[in-house]
Amino acid sequence: MQGLESFFEVGLNHYLILSTLLFACGLAGVLLRRNVIVIMMSIELMLNGVNLSFVAFSKYMAMLEGQIMVFFVMTIAAAEAAVGLALAVAIFKRFREVNIRYFEQLKG
Amino acid sequence: MDAQFFLIVLLFSPLIGFLINGFRYRHHSANVAGIIATAAAGLSFLAALALVFQLVNFAADSQAGTSAVHRRLAVDLFQWLDVGLLKVSASFVIDPISAIMILVVTGVGSLIHLFSIGYMHHDAGAAKYFAYLNLFLFNMLVLVTGESLPVMFVGWEGVGLCSYLLIGFWFTDEQKAAAGMKAFITNRIGDAAFVLGMFILFFAIGSLSFQTLNEGARRFADEAPLGWLHPITLATLFLFIGATGKSAQIPLYVWLPDAMAGPTPVSALIHAATMVTAGVYMIVRLNALFMMAPLTMMIIAIVGALTAVMAASIGLTQWDIKKVLAYSTVSQLGYMFLACGVGAFSAAMFHLMTHAFFKALMFLGSGSVIHAMHEEQDIRKMGGLRKALPITHATFVLGWLAIIGIPPFAGFFSKDEILWKTFSSPLGHPLLWVVGAAGAMMTAFYMTRLVALTFWGESRVPKGVHPHESPPTMTIPLGVLGVLSVVGGWLGIPHLIGSAMPFHTDNILESFLAHSIVPLPGGESSDSSLEVGLMLTSVVLASAMAGLAFLFYAKKSTAPARIAEALGGFYRLVYNKYFVDEAYFRALINPLMRASQKLWYYVDVSLIDRTTYVLSDTIRGGGSFVRSLQSGNLQQYALYIGLGVVTVLSIILVRG
């Protein structure tokens, strides 16, 4: 019966677990993928997972600071995406591919 | 307007001049740069005049009638250093001592700037030259007005830098560049001692402001007499070594004759009138402190006297017009130190001032001669220039009369005061007077020799050289300095003569300085008959020597050659400057270099390098293993982060 209850009564833990799973997906993407852009998307996924937990905490602990944090994270994520994509474009112009391994030689 | 405004004008007008010329040195011609620089210096001089005027009126305002007035204008610009206990503010002070200095520095400095316009007319790097000159002026003013040792040290180092830059101004000539380097390095030894002195003072007294230092020195009055190892004695000794570096005293005087490689106006300004007197100034500035250390005073007096006579003796034999003047400068600085050493600080300041006038005059005169002779400096190739260079000759003669101490020219009063104080002061000694008098005699001889060989007698000018009088920008400063060389001494007419004169001019300078200088412990000896006797003795001796030199050199005598032959080895010793440079090389520099070479070979190469090779091989081996961890593969790094997270999380979970 406990299991069913936890199915119907959605609480903080549900959001946290979901957030963890999103984060883990993102982490797997970062570790395993080769395409730089996909890696960046995975990072966005991780950030989203964290954001979700922030908002969940914000609601269940009645503190708005969590949402402020999400606001900041979003902005920084957007900035990161812009710079990352610019880098990817630069790499692509040079190698006609966006494999992460081309980032190893920082000299380009 | 208040003192702060004038002080800022005083300090920063040369700095701004420097910046203007310094940034645009490629674009300014000699005339433009010279006018800018001279204007900056002149503005500074006007500010100095205003400040001194305020300072003098200070007395009249507050306590009319009394001679001992606490005259002091202090300006605190900003907090410069605040490190632990050490608090130094960029504060500047105008009191009688620095007042004399700023007048001399900016006044003589402006004249020399003006002179330089003519002198450097044809030089391609004139704007750079003027920029350096202005920078020098700024640093010198910081040096003399700074209210604490660190601020003074900024100026001290700044003038050293400018001196280096200007000695090596024609740096394409290797010898001249080397002369600059020599000056710089020799000064560095003195500066190290100066810094050590500062450290000890900070340790002993806890502050580096002059006022606190001079007041704090009284704390040790109970412990008198202070021994050799007392911090005050040590500190003053170190500071004195610093002063010997800057002011070219034994043993660090060797750089000054070589410094004549720079343009002649520079020699006049930096290496005769102002910078080299910084050491004297510093000692006068800290007179209360030095008075606490009689042992140091003794050393200063002995070193001063020895330098005076030794440099004078070298001067007897030199043929280069500037070298003669350079040794003369060293000798005169020796007199100043002698005065300091016997506690006659006001006499030292007095001589500093008069010397600045007449030595600057003579250097500029020599510059004019050299300019006329197309860069020829050997006096054997001159002679009879009186006709070609009438103004230069006239002013040079004024300087000559001043330096050999003929009354009523400036040098007479100041030199005589020093000699009298050497004799009469409780810190003095008759033996010192004898040495000083001997130096004065030699001075008279070699200066007369110089003038005679240069201006009088027959012309030995090589064919093809047609000496001509210099342009007005050069002769006007000569004239002004000539007048100053005559009247400059009247500021310090001794009491003895002053009382006999119709207007009863007392020793103005001494009363002006009175409050800033600690009186001698034993009080003044006032044996007027003895004073008159000594005075006459020195004048007679100097005149006699001058006459002798005139006979020898103006009248084409063979006596000098015969005397040189008779003296033989001793003459060669003196002619070669006592082989001091060579001795330094043999005793210090070469052994040091050999030792360094040995150190380099045995310690660096054999020991340290071998050890580090072993170490580096080990580390490289380890590194190549660790490098495989840091492959540049970003995902691997991310994996490390992930592993770290896992580890931390497990620790947290397991523990709590």
Added chain:
Amino acid sequence: MASESFLFWLVALLTMAGALMTVTLTNPIFCALSLAVTMVGVSALFVTLDAYFLAGVQLIVYAGAVMVLFVMVLMLFDLKHEVKAFTRGIFSGALKIATVGLTAGLVSGAIFATMRVSPPTGEPHLAPANDLTAALGQLLYSQYVFGFEALGVLLLVVAVGAVALARSKGGTHAGS
């Protein structure tokens, strides 16, 4: 309650499916589109958490701008199906997967552990949504105004940097 739970589970499933597809699909464009779905899902989750304003911002910033940018760049690159989508190495691959699994497991473990200690309070105590947006603004512009300003500067710098990077003709190899 049941309808809200239903909504949550629906959106959570959608989000997770999007996330998994982002990581596993081999065509980057599909990855990006799946990620966009995830973003919309997260936005919906924000709505279920009463964070309406953030939900809107999430839509505008992430789904509307960032992901569009990604998609555009990918389309410009014309990357079709990737041959080597994943990193090589069985050992390191296993280690990576293990790390991911351990991270997820440990965090979940931590969540469950804390739930056992102190069960969640359940009911939120926040004020109605409209006031919430206003309160968010109040907080952002008063207490966290420095962070806000810093972000503004960051964005400016990033804008300049991104333009500079994108305009450069392939870094140091220009012309080679």
Added chain:
Amino acid sequence: MGQDFVEVSINVLKLIVIFLLIVQAVPVLVWLERRGSALIQNRLGPNRVGWMGLMQLLADAVKFLFKEEFVPEKGIKVLYYAAPVVALIPATLAFCAIPLGHPIKVEAFHMLGHSWGPYVFPFQGYDMNIGIVFVLGVSSLAAYSLLLAGWGSGNKYSLLGALRASSQVISYELALGLAVVSMVLFYGTLNLSEMIRQQQGVLVFQAFGQMISVPWLPNWGIFYQPIAAILFFAATFAESNRLPFDLPEGEAELVAGFHVEYGGFKMLLFFIGEYGHMMVASALMTVFFFGGYQIPFVNPDEVYQNLTLSLGSSTLASVVTGFLHHLVFFLKFAIFLWIFIQVRWTLPRFRYDQLMDLGWRTMLPWALGNTMVTALVIFILNRSVGG
């Protein structure tokens, strides 16, 4: 969604009606556009099928439905099919959030042995507190349909068209968003109904320490924020890819832009999406700057009270009020739609660089400046009021 069965079902019904409204408005708009363009260009336009050619719409729809179904050979099927559907979503979702009339209050009543109500039905799909943020957020998803279509068609021209379109949409979203921000600052709320409520009565504002009232002007947003209105309207043209900003479709260079490979019903869906954008834009213009559904100078509550007195039943009065105001809204809305059409057949097309220049170098600075000035003025006024 509601407290009981009646409310839920009416709300769901409402959504369906609004959706159908959008979809059905499109043929009418197409007809209007064709007849309008003919009028402008001194032609006849469609006039054969039915009265004034109205039946042409039906014929067109039938034609679209029966066209051959095909997928480009190099296209990606999923994306190719998804794009038209996605095109429909943003416009409809956004339109649902816009208040179309005065809320309808229903008194409690008895039916089937139960007592129901009372209810308040907002005259819109859903009333959201963050209405405008939602509208912006949903509209920002519009870029996807363009990209999906462009990519999914597997055609160079459609890809180029899609990239142009989406970058244009993103670029103009900035100016649009900033114009909206200044309106949000001005109204102090994100709620669209609240914005409309604030535009009641005659123009009254406080300046120089006293209230100034202009009795011959309604209290509309455009009189406070004319620059924002112009910027907003211009940006919406770009957002909906209409002339003079229809670069993505530039026939001469790109054949027909991102939907070059589309035909038949899928093409129709794109049309619906485009016209949906137009409608959202017109509706937002009405709401932001022209008093929304309100009759100028007239307070809707007064209308309701007067009607209640004359009709006797408050529920009936409320319904009449709601529809009356909806009619007013529709009139204003139609004027903007006509402006859209009129502009399309009046102005020439921009070149692409001119378009970007206009967006980034002209409209964005103006929008930024307007926002800043607005914020400053509000700050100063608030201070002077507070102090």
